[in-house]
Amino acid sequence: MAMMATGTVSPKAHRRSIAAQDRLFGFLISAPGLAALLLIILFPIFFTIFTSFHDYTLIHPNFETYTGLEKYSEALGEGYFRTSIWTTIRFVIASVVIEFMIGFTVALMLNTVQRFKTIYYFILLMPLLINPVVVGLTWRMLLHSELGIVNYVIGLVGIPGVNWLGDPNIAFWTVVLVDIWHQVSFMAILLLAGLSALPREPYEAARMDGASAWRCLIHITLPLMRPVITVALLLRMIFAIKTFDIVFIMTKGGPGTATDLISYYIYRSAFFGLDIAKASAMSVLLLFAVLVLTVYLYRYMKSMT
Amino acid sequence: MAEIVLNKVSKIFPPDVVAVEDVDLNIRDGEFLVLLGPSGCGKSTTLRMIAGLEQISKGELFIGGEAMTNVDPADRDLAIVFQNYALYPHMSVSGNLGFGLKLRGFPRSEIEQRIAKTADILGIRELLNRKPRELSGGQQQRVALGRALVRDPVAFLLDEPLSNLDAKLRASMRTELVKLHNQLGRTIIHVTHDQVEALTMGERICIMRGGRVIQTGAPMEVYRNPADTFVAGFLASPPMNLVDAHLAEDGNGLAVAIDGVRLPVPEEFVEAYAGYRDREVVLGIRPEDLHSHGERPGAATLEVTVVTVETLGPEVILIGALPNGAEISARMGRDFRARMGTRERLAVDTRELHLFDAETTRAIPRPKTKVGDNGT
Numbered sequence: 001m002a003m004m005a006t007g008t009v010s011p012k013a014h015r016r017s018i019a020a021q022d023r024l025f026g027f028l029i030s031a032p033g034l035a036a037l038l039l040i041i042l043f044p045i046f047f048t049i050f051t052s053f054h055d056y057t058l059i060h061p062n063f064e065t066y067t068g069l070e071k072y073s074e075a076l077g078e079g080y081f082r083t084s085i086w087t088t089i090r091f092v093i094a095s096v097v098i099e100f101m102i103g104f105t106v107a108l109m110l111n112t113v114q115r116f117k118t119i120y121y122f123i124l125l126m127p128l129l130i131n132p133v134v135v136g137l138t139w140r141m142l143l144h145s146e147l148g149i150v151n152y153v154i155g156l157v158g159i160p161g162v163n164w165l166g167d168p169n170i171a172f173w174t175v176v177l178v179d180i181w182h183q184v185s186f187m188a189i190l191l192l193a194g195l196s197a198l199p200r201e202p203y204e205a206a207r208m209d210g211a212s213a214w215r216c217l218i219h220i221t222l223p224l225m226r227p228v229i230t231v232a233l234l235l236r237m238i239f240a241i242k243t244f245d246i247v248f249i250m251t252k253g254g255p256g257t258a259t260d261l262i263s264y265y266i267y268r269s270a271f272f273g274l275d276i277a278k279a280s281a282m283s284v285l286l287l288f289a290v291l292v293l294t295v296y297l298y299r300y301m302k303s304m305t
Numbered sequence: 306m307a308e309i310v311l312n313k314v315s316k317i318f319p320p321d322v323v324a325v326e327d328v329d330l331n332i333r334d335g336e337f338l339v340l341l342g343p344s345g346c347g348k349s350t351t352l353r354m355i356a357g358l359e360q361i362s363k364g365e366l367f368i369g370g371e372a373m374t375n376v377d378p379a380d381r382d383l384a385i386v387f388q389n390y391a392l393y394p395h396m397s398v399s400g401n402l403g404f405g406l407k408l409r410g411f412p413r414s415e416i417e418q419r420i421a422k423t424a425d426i427l428g429i430r431e432l433l434n435r436k437p438r439e440l441s442g443g444q445q446q447r448v449a450l451g452r453a454l455v456r457d458p459v460a461f462l463l464d465e466p467l468s469n470l471d472a473k474l475r476a477s478m479r480t481e482l483v484k485l486h487n488q489l490g491r492t493i494i495h496v497t498h499d500q501v502e503a504l505t506m507g508e509r510i511c512i513m514r515g516g517r518v519i520q521t522g523a524p525m526e527v528y529r530n531p532a533d534t535f536v537a538g539f540l541a542s543p544p545m546n547l548v549d550a551h552l553a554e555d556g557n558g559l560a561v562a563i564d565g566v567r568l569p570v571p572e573e574f575v576e577a578y579a580g581y582r583d584r585e586v587v588l589g590i591r592p593e594d595l596h597s598h599g600e601r602p603g604a605a606t607l608e609v610t611v612v613t614v615e616t617l618g619p620e621v622i623l624i625g626a627l628p629n630g631a632e633i634s635a636r637m638g639r640d641f642r643a644r645m646g647t648r649e650r651l652a653v654d655t656r657e658l659h660l661f662d663a664e665t666t667r668a669i670p671r672p673k674t675k676v677g678d679n680g681t
Contacts, residue, residue, distance in 0.1 A: 208405070219393070
């Protein structure tokens, strides 16, 4: 009987049913993961978007008043928020550009190194392994204007102490430099991976063609590295735009608004200003900016394959 | 004049890996020389040392009479074509062709003129604006060749340029390269592991193994008089049959004995082989020097058990086992038929026998088989 039953099913239909079973099985084993994602990522996002359309504050935590886009225009109309957007843009550009320049130089140098490669890699990776909060705390101590070792050391060679975190003109660059110290190895490692994967032959062909090292860099390395460079820059921009921890630990956005990055300003609006709805509206705007970069990154990487 | 001379050239990779050892080569101006050998034999390293991409550890290199041992690759006026073409991926075909000229400061009008001329020679004119990734393997190959041609160097160095092409394209590119060589008259050094390429293209073949030159000579000279068992077993497909044997006394003369089977040594070789009397030797015989017994009545014979028969179309390869178990192959006419396991008598052209020293594997010197002498 069983044989007859299978005999009546066409092979094509049989394959289809196996494929359907595979799909069901795939769905079942990924279901718990999907549920967790839904709960911890999608739900907060949608809750934030929902909140941003209502007058929800910590004084009146309810969704009774629908405000539409009011909170968005309120946020964008706020001078402090606009300042924090501008500070964030300056921060992202400064840190990513300098990180790229240092990272690329280090990667180029390490790419030619033969001996002790592992040791260099280890040293390079160290900052990346440290928690950002620890990075912030450590640098806050090192850069303390009275007790910090940095001022002590530069004092030994006769340079007067610098108020690293207290001077509004210097604090911004201090935060940028600490971020660079922490993140530059990410850039270097990514670029190094790209460099070491480049084919050797175009360089040899260029040597036969009479190209100098500089010409090779301009005419071969940079064009060949373009995809890796683009991905590295975009990834770092996406990370940098969300920077919160080192500002929170080192400057609390100050002095004044010198280091008031968007994410820290959002935090202040929510938990000091108590206006959760406005903070949500700002978060949605930040999310949108990150999303634009991410979509661009995704499309770029897809076009490469 | 672009005579290229290598004088005891060696390459030692740190700490002490000897990749090339004491290579002496004299490549005549305008010659097509093929460096042939299995992978890892040092042929590519030798080529790269000539190009200047590898430093010469020991020895000297002269190009056109000038010492070039430590000269920068850009100043040797040589062009190399790489196995995987090594085109500049972000430049168009014309960009690839013109890059070297631009670096050397040629005026734009001359660059354009040269690109156009090269593109015409290679038939890639309609590809000039394309990027390498938009080209097929064969087209990329032409562009790589064009990049060498456009510079008009004193010699071309080709590093396995055909090995990434499919069989059909490879055959047609072989012909084209030879034509190009005749047209340009420039020195070409062609590295390959493909013995067919070597035999068909080279004016001379230099066979390398383990970093050393084993034999250099015209294709047929090397083919007819291999210097050792390696060369004998490397050239041609199927290669020369090599069988362990014993050189025994045979009346007034000598005979090659393979487990009781005796093949008389032709009179003209007896004197040359006399020193190996009663010693172990390796007998070498080309598959085409074994014939169906019916064709050569009266000739010395070997009896084999048919192992398999490979039908190739124009000919049939018979693979048979000798009484001692050694397998040999024989080229038979296209109508040859035999069943597996049956016995077959093969007539042997004894004047085409080669004997090698069993210990050194070197050929035992004897009057050379002249090229063009069909041995019958």
